[in-house]
Amino acid sequence: MAKQSNEPVLWALFSAGGVAAAFVIPVYLLLFGVAFPLGWISGPPYDHLVSLFRLPLVRLGLFAVCFLALFHWAHRFRYTLYDGLQIKHLNELIFFCCYGGAVFGTVLAGYLLWNFK
Amino acid sequence: MSETKRTTAYTEYHPRWYRKDVSTWWWLGRWPYLKFILREISSVFVAWSVVVLLLQLRSLSRGPQAYADFEKWLRNPLILLLNLITLFFVVFHAVTWFNLAPSAMVVRFRGKRVPAFLIMSANYAAWAAISLVVVWFLVRS
Numbered sequence: 001m002a003k004q005s006n007e008p009v010l011w012a013l014f015s016a017g018g019v020a021a022a023f024v025i026p027v028y029l030l031l032f033g034v035a036f037p038l039g040w041i042s043g044p045p046y047d048h049l050v051s052l053f054r055l056p057l058v059r060l061g062l063f064a065v066c067f068l069a070l071f072h073w074a075h076r077f078r079y080t081l082y083d084g085l086q087i088k089h090l091n092e093l094i095f096f097c098c099y100g101g102a103v104f105g106t107v108l109a110g111y112l113l114w115n116f117k
Numbered sequence: 118m119s120e121t122k123r124t125t126a127y128t129e130y131h132p133r134w135y136r137k138d139v140s141t142w143w144w145l146g147r148w149p150y151l152k153f154i155l156r157e158i159s160s161v162f163v164a165w166s167v168v169v170l171l172l173q174l175r176s177l178s179r180g181p182q183a184y185a186d187f188e189k190w191l192r193n194p195l196i197l198l199l200n201l202i203t204l205f206f207v208v209f210h211a212v213t214w215f216n217l218a219p220s221a222m223v224v225r226f227r228g229k230r231v232p233a234f235l236i237m238s239a240n241y242a243a244w245a246a247i248s249l250v251v252v253w254f255l256v257r258s
Contacts, residue, residue, distance in 0.1 A: 034204055
């Protein structure tokens with residue numbers, strides 16, 4: 001008998017992360033990565049951002065985005081290395097690095113958001 | 118995966134399958150292949166965006182001076198260039214994701230399948246709405 005696979009769970013995280021990333025990351029990057037640094041629009045002052053990030057709902061949402069987007073990356077990048085570059089002999093190492101990285105980032109996000117002020 | 122391993126192994130009854138070696142660079146040959154790999158690579162830029170967000174969170178919790186340093190870091194030409202490339206890739210991810218949405222989710226209404234363009238436009242509308250809300254919260258002065 002084939003043993004139970006954890007692939008469906010990982011795929012579900014990949015899928016949910018794809019949705020989360022598609023909806024919120026482009027606008028985040030457009031503002032903080034391009035528009036504010038280039039001075040097209042003036043960015044929010046420090047106090048405004050801090051009070052915004054203090055809202056529990058905002059922090060919960062940000063945590064969900066970080067968690068899901070990182071697992072989205074882990075899954076997709078793993079298969080890019082497998083199929084795209086055909087690095088199949090390093091399966092275990094790639095698996096460990098991708099999901100390990102995602103878990104590390106998620107824990108970091110949880111720590112930062114939980115202890116935010 | 119173990120299935121494949123078993124069938125490719127040589128047995129007395131079944132010879133080793135003939136499989137041509139595929140070049141590591143197979144995806145450079147044709148535009149659709151390249152597009153596929155670029156789409157997959159977009160995940161790296163999604164992860165980078167999360168890294169930027171985490172750095173921002175850290176600097177915010179460390180006080181106004183740390184946040185000013187973070188803003189200065191964002192104006193560094195190299196980081197700015199990287200973020201421009203990142204913006205291109207995350208938009209590419211979003212567009213390819215929404216275009217595939219009708220194939221991924223089959224929605225039925227009164228026993229009939231909701232047409233693909235409706236699902237797609239619903240996704241694009243939600244994208245626009247969410248983006249506007251984020252802009253409204255961050256840009257209002």
